[in-house]
Amino acid sequence: xxxxxxxxYTSLWRWSVDHPEExxxxxxxxxxxxxxxxxxxxxxxxxxxxxxxxAPPDPERGPRWFLGARLNxxxxxxxxxxxxxxIVAWDERGRQRALTYAGLYDEVACVxxxxxxxxxxxxxxxxxxxxxxxxxxxxxxxxxxxxxxxSSCSPDFGASGALDRFGQIEPKVLVATDGYRFNGxxxxxxxxxxxxxxxxxGLRRVVLVEAIxxxxxxxxxxxxxxxxxxxxxxxWSAFADAGTRRLPAxxxxxxxxxxxxxxxxxxxxxxxxxxxxxxxxHGAGGTLLQHLKELVLHTDLSREDRILxxxxxxxxxxxxxxxxxxxxxxxxxxxxxxxxxxNPNALWDLAQAERLSVFGTSARWIALAExxxxxxxxxxxxxxxxxxxxxxxxxxxxxFDYIYRDVKADVHLASISGGTDIISCFALGVPTLPxxxxxxxxxxxxxxxxxxxxxxxxxxxxPGELVCTRPFPSMPVSFWNDAGGARYHAAYFDRxxxxxxxxxxxxxxxxxxxxxxxxxxxxLNPGGVRIGTAEIYRQVEELPEIVESVAVGQEIGGGDVRVxxxxxxRDGVRLDA
Numbered sequence: 414x415x416x417x418x419x420x421x422y423t424s425l426w427r428w429s430v431d432h433p434e435e436x437x438x439x440x441x442x443x444x445x446x447x448x449x450x451x452x453x454x455x456x457x458x459x460x461x462x463x464x465x466x467x468a469p470p471d472p473e474r475g476p477r478w479f480l481g482a483r484l485n486x487x488x489x490x491x492x493x494x495x496x497x498x499x500i501v502a503w504d505e506r507g508r509q510r511a512l513t514y515a516g517l518y519d520e521v522a523c524v525x526x527x528x529x530x531x532x533x534x535x536x537x538x539x540x541x542x543x544x545x546x547x548x549x550x551x552x553x554x555x556x557x558x559x560x561x562x563x564s565s566c567s568p569d570f571g572a573s574g575a576l577d578r579f580g581q582i583e584p585k586v587l588v589a590t591d592g593y594r595f596n597g598x599x600x601x602x603x604x605x606x607x608x609x610x611x612x613x614x615g616l617r618r619v620v621l622v623e624a625i626x627x628x629x630x631x632x633x634x635x636x637x638x639x640x641x642x643x644x645x646x647x648x649w650s651a652f653a654d655a656g657t658r659r660l661p662a663x664x665x666x667x668x669x670x671x672x673x674x675x676x677x678x679x680x681x682x683x684x685x686x687x688x689x690x691x692x693x694x695h696g697a698g699g700t701l702l703q704h705l706k707e708l709v710l711h712t713d714l715s716r717e718d719r720i721l722x723x724x725x726x727x728x729x730x731x732x733x734x735x736x737x738x739x740x741x742x743x744x745x746x747x748x749x750x751x752x753x754x755x756n757p758n759a760l761w762d763l764a765q766a767e768r769l770s771v772f773g774t775s776a777r778w779i780a781l782a783e784x785x786x787x788x789x790x791x792x793x794x795x796x797x798x799x800x801x802x803x804x805x806x807x808x809x810x811x812x813f814d815y816i817y818r819d820v821k822a823d824v825h826l827a828s829i830s831g832g833t834d835i836i837s838c839f840a841l842g843v844p845t846l847p848x849x850x851x852x853x854x855x856x857x858x859x860x861x862x863x864x865x866x867x868x869x870x871x872x873x874x875x876p877g878e879l880v881c882t883r884p885f886p887s888m889p890v891s892f893w894n895d896a897g898g899a900r901y902h903a904a905y906f907d908r909x910x911x912x913x914x915x916x917x918x919x920x921x922x923x924x925x926x927x928x929x930x931x932x933x934x935x936x937l938n939p940g941g942v943r944i945g946t947a948e949i950y951r952q953v954e955e956l957p958e959i960v961e962s963v964a965v966g967q968e969i970g971g972g973d974v975r976v977x978x979x980x981x982x983r984d985g986v987r988l989d990a
Contacts, residue, residue, distance in 0.1 A: 422843050422845060422846055422855055422925075423855075423925050425858065426855060426856055426858060426925075429858040429859045430859060430860065430861035430883060433461065433464065433859050433883065433884075433885070434460045434461050434464065436858060436859050437460065437461075437478065437479075437702060437859065437886060438460055440702060440705060440706045440710075440858075440859075441456070441479075441702060443709070444702075444705040444706075444709055444739075444740075446484065446489060446701065446702065446705070447484065447485075447488055447489050447492060448482050448483060448484035448671065449482070449483040449484070449671055451481075456479070456482050456483075456484075457479040457480060457481045457482040457674070458480050458481030459479075459480040459481065460478070460479060461475070461476065461477070461478050461479075461884070462474075462475040462476070462477045462480060463475015463476040463477060463884070464476060464883070464884060466884070466911070467881075467882065467883060467884055467906075467911045467912060467913060468902070468906060468911060469891070469898040469901040469902055469906075470675070470888070470890060470891070475884070476884035476888070477674075477675060478674055478675070478698065478699060478702075478884075478886045479674040479698055479886075480674070482673070482674045482698060483671040483672060483673060483674075484671055484672070484674065484697065484698055484701070485557065485558060485560070485669040485670055485671050485672065485697070486557045486678050486697040486698075486700065486701050487521070487554040487555075487557035487558035487667075487669060488558065488667075488669035488671070489701055489739045490554060490735070490736065490738040490739045491514075491517065491518050491521060491554065491558075491667070491738070492739070492741075493514040493716075493738075493741045494514055494515045494518050495513070495514050495515060496513045496514070496515060497513060497514055497716070497741070497743070498511055498512070498513055498514075498743045499512050499513060499514040499516070499517040499738060499743065499744070500512040500517060500547050500550060500743070500744055500745075500746060501719075501743060501744075501745045501746070501767060502546050502547050502745075502746045502747075502748070503745065503746065503747045503748070503763050503767075504546075504594055504747070504748045504749045505594055505595075505596075505597070505749035505750060505753045505756075505759060506594075508766070508767075509546075510546075510547055512547055514738075514741075517550075517551070517554075517738075518666070518667070519666070520547075520551050520653065521551050521554045521555045521558065521667065522555075522656070522660060522666035522667045523653040523654075523656035523657045523660065524551055524552060524555035524652070524653055524656055525554075525555035525556075525558045525559055525656065525667055526656035526657070526659040526660050526666075527555075527652045527653060527655050527656030527659070528555055528556065528559060528561065528586060528656075529559060529659070530655060530656065530659055531585060531586055531617055531618045532585065532617065533556075533559060533561050533585050533586055534559065534560065534561065535559070535560035535561065535670060535672065536560065536561065536562065536677070537561045537562070537584075537585050538561065538562045538563075538564060538582045538583065538584040538585065538680070539552065539556040539561055539562070539563055539564075539584055539585065539586045539587075539588065540563075540564050540565065540579045540582070540584035540586070540587050540588070540613075541553065541563065541564070541565035541566075541587075541588045541589075541726060542565070542566060542568055542570070542575055542579075542587065542588070542589040542590065542602070542605075542606065542609065543565060543567075543568060543588060543589065543590050543622065543726050544567070544568055544590055544593040544624060544725075544726070544748040545724065545725055545726055545731065545746050545747065545748040546622075546624070546746060546748055547746065548588070548590075548622045548649060549565065549588075549726050549731075550735055550738075550744075550746075552588045552620075553565070553735065557678055557697070558667050558668075558669050558670070559668075559670055560670035560672050560676065562582070562677045562678065562679070562680060562694075563678065563679055563680075564578065564579065564582055564584070564679065564680040564681075564682075564692075565726040565727060565731075566578055566579075566682075566726065566727040567725035567726055567727040568589070568590050568592075568593050568600075568602045568605075569593070569595070569600075569725075570727070571605065572605045572608040572609050572612075575605070575609050576609055576612055576613070577689050577690055578682050578690055578692070579609065579613060580612070580613065580614075581689065581692050581893055581894060582680055582692060582893060583613065583614050583615045583616075584613065584615075584616060585615060585616065585617050585618070586616070586617060586618045586619075586620060587606075587609065587610060587613065587616055587618070587619050587620070588620045588622065588649075589602070589606040589609070589610075589619060589620070589621060589622065590602055590606075590621070590622045590624045591603050591606070591621055591622065591623050591624055591625055591626070592624055592625035593624060593625070593748065593749075594625070594748070594749055595749055595750050596749070596750040596753050596754050597750075597753060597754045597755065599625050601625065603621075603642065603643065606619065606621070606643055607642050607643045607644075610643055610644055610645070610646075611644065616645070617645065618645050618646075618647065618652075619643050619644065619645055619646040619647070620646075620647055620648075620649055620652045621643065621646050621647070621648050621649065622648075622649045623648055623649065623650075672697065673698075674696065674697070674698030674699070675696035675697075675698060675699065675890050676696060676697050676698075677694045677695070677696060677697075677890055677891075678695055678696060678697040678700055679694075679695045679700065679732060679836065680692045680693065680694055680695075680893055681693045681695060681729060681732075681833045681836060682727075682833070683833065683834075683904075691892055691893075691900060691904065692892060692893025692894070693833060693834060693889045693892060693893075694889055694890045694891045694892065694893055695836045695887065695889055695890060696887075696890040698886065699885075699886035699887040699888065699890075700732070700736070700836055700837075700887055701736065701739065702886050702887075703835075703836070703837040703885070703886055703887035704732075704733055704736035704739070704836075704837065705736070705739060705740070706857070706858060706859070707733070707837060707838055707841060707857065708733075708736060708737055708739075708740055709740060710858060711827075711838075711841040711842055711843065711844070711857065711858075712771060712800060712802070712827070712841075712842060712844075713800070713844045714737060714740050714742050714771065715740065715741075715742065716740065716741035716742060717742075717770075718737075718740075718742040718743070718770040718771055719742065719743045719745055719767055719768060719769050719770055719771070719797075720734065720737050720742050720743070720744055720745065720769070720770065720771040720772075720773070721734075721744070721745035721746075721747060721760075721763065721764070721767075721769050721771070721772055721773060722734040722773030722774070722802070723747060723751050723760060723773065723774045723775065723778065724773075728833075729831075729832070729833045729836050729837075730773065730804065732836060733836070733837070734773070745763065745767050745769060747759075747760065747763060751774070751778050752778075752781060752782070752785065757782075757785050757787060758787060758789070758792065758793070760772075760774070760778075761787065761789040761792070761793045761795075762793070764789075764793065764795060764798060765793045765794050765795065768797035769797060769798055770797050770798060770799050770800065771798075771799070771800045771801075771802065772798055772800070772801050772802070773801075773802035773803075773804075774801070774802070774803060775803065775804065775805035775806065776803050776804070776805055776806045776807060776808040776809070776812055776828070777805060777806060779803060779808065779812045779815060779816065780809070780811075780812060780954050781960070781961075782815070783811070783812070783815040783819070784957065784959075784960050784983065787819070788819045789819070789820050789821075790818075790819050790820055790821060790822075791819075795820070795821050795824075798821055798824055799824060799825060800824065800825040800826075800827060800842070800844075801816060801820070801821075801824050801825070801826050801827070802827050802828075802829055802842070803826070803827070803828045803829070804828070804829045804830060804831075804838075806931075807828070807830075807928070807929040807930070807931065807950075808828040808851075809851065809950065809954050810850045810851035811954050811955050812954070813826060813828075813848070813850045813851060814850070825842060825844060825848065826842075826848050827841060827842025827843075827848075827853075827854060828842075828852070828853045828854075829841045829842060829853065830853055830917065830927070830929050831857075832915065834889065834904070834905070834915070835885070835887050835888065835889075836887055837857075837887045838857055838860075839856065839857055839860050839862050839879065839881065839915065840853040840854075840855065840856050840857060840860075840862065840926075840927045840929075841853070841854070841855065841857050842854050842855075843855040847924075849922070849924050849926055851928060852922050852924065852926035852927065852928055853926055853927040853928070853929065854926055855925060855926060855927075856925075856927065859885055859886075860881060860885055861881055861882045861883040862879065862880070862881055862927075863879075863880050863881075863882055864876070864877040864878065864879060864880070864919060864920055864921055865877050865878045865880050865909065865912070865914075869908075869909050869912075873921050875920060876918055876919060876920040876928075876930055877918070877919070877920065878908070878909075878914055878915075878916075878917075878918065878919075878933055879914075879915045879916075879917040879918070879919040879927075879929075879933075880909060880912050880913060880914050880915065881912070881913040881915065882911075882912050882913070888913075889901065892904070916932055916933050916934060917929055917930075917931075917932060917933060918930040918931055918932065918933040930944075930946075931946040932946075944976070946964050949962075949964045949976070949978065950962060950964070953978070953980070957983070958982055958983055958986045959980045959981070959982060959983070960981045960982065960983055961980070961981040962978060962979060962980045962981070963978075963979050964976055964977070964978050964979075965977050965979075
């Protein structure tokens with residue numbers, strides 16, 4: 414690289430946002446992205462088109478990345494075919510299953526062949542109503558391998574919530590679970606699966622993962638034979654067997670469909686607080702490249718690592734975790750309550766048993782672990798653990814104190830922030846920088862993040878709107894059923910012309926880190942002073958008597974607002990002054 418950059422992270426970040434057309438090819442090559450090779454030696458004709466146009470993508474004007482490139486997301490995640498562990502799956506009862514990279518490839522091959530047998534092809538949709546287990550990963554990779562589009566949600570969704578999402582995309586195949594376990598209970602989901610399947614237009618097949626089986630007593634449904642009540646159903650094993658019979662006798666078991674860089678891979682969903690959830694379409698290339706940058710450069714992940722993120726299949730951190738397979742690391746899946754009744758140390762038990770090197774969770778779980786008196790530094794061997802990731806909401810300074818005091822003194826604690834909208838992060842950990850209490854370490858490479866004041870001008874002195882002022886590869890390809898892009902534009906670009914407004918209230922720190930104060934649409938304005946809810950929670954979380962809290966604004970006339978704080982106290986504690 415001929416261009417002088419400097420020897421600190423801020424200089425590297427500045428170069429990356431000033432010259433993204435140089436950064437992203439470097440990430441591509443360094444991480445070894447698998448794609449069609451050209452006679453020119455490059456896998457693309459043009460790195461980026463429309464770099465000066467921060468708006469919903471347009472085929473001619475951009476922003477579009479790596480034009481001419483053809484790749485397959487699943488092929489990149491299945492590049493290793495050896496006996497090293499790819500997936501280790503746990504639930505509340507302990508370790509349940511492990512798969513090598515060779516075994517994962519074989520199982521994906523069977524399911525991909527079975528999907529092709531159901532007529533699923535390029536651009537078709539497959540939906541997952543699944544717990545966080547190996548079947549979800551296998552079904553997603555099988556879907557991606559044939560160029561189809563994957564969308565999933567957690568089985569704790571009601572039928573109407575799942576239909577609000579899957580009803581929009583009309584999947585050909587639904588992969589669903591017969592139940593799941595949570596906090597010591599077994600929940601039967603077959604009645605919900607039956608309702609979802611009956612109301613999905615164009616559904617050809619239901620594949621039922623027998624997670625609880627017919628012999629267990631389950632809440633929420635009878636122990637009837639699922640095949641008798643769900644239409645067009647095959648069990649997971651029967652479906653995979655059908656695929657096995659379709660595999661070629663010779664040659665590669667999986668034919669990976671290499672498609673354009675922005676070919677749709679995932680449909681994720683907004684919260685749906687105003688109408689139906691918006692279907693956010695993410696492209697294969699942008700998702701892969703952004704995840705590789707974040708995993709390899711910002712998390713320092715390698716083949717030697719074991720990484721867990723406590724998540725469901727409905728949160729983008731599941732997709733982010735699974736991309737770790739492209740690095741060759743072992744992904745550890747956990748399904749169940751993070752603080753199950755009778756064993757609140759379940760995740761720390763897992764971290765010790767599997768010798769996790771990267772442990773990802775939410776700020777809320779960290780707060781609850783502290784309130785619960787968990788002190789894993791005293792009770793568990795965490796010598797292999799080098800990085801703890803936290804997201805979902807701002808991690809309070811007291812959360813930082815708890816990790817370094819009661820979990821591990823020499824761990825890299827990275828509070829990270831991004832969202833479903835970009836299936837990645839705007840701010841992350843930086844392994845070469847110090848950790849400052851209460852701060853996110855740095856803005857992501859290639860992400861020109863800034864803070865805007867009320868007038869739309871960049872500020873470094875006070876909180877404001879978190880924005881991004883230059884395109885990046887993991888911007889959504891589109892919204893589902895939004896042909897003109899009007900909903901896409903309204904979601905991110907209606908406040909500031911040509912600038913992505915993410916909806917976070919944040920500020921830059923003197924260390925060039927970030928503090929997230931909460932969602933900007935949830936900030937409170939008592940007496941004309943704008944307060945992020947996270948500022949309140951940071952103080953409340955310091956009180957050991959309070960387990961959880963929520964702060965809301967109530968209009969009291971004259972354009973003013975008062976702040977109401979609701980709290981849940983620890984057992985045996987009464988509210989006093």
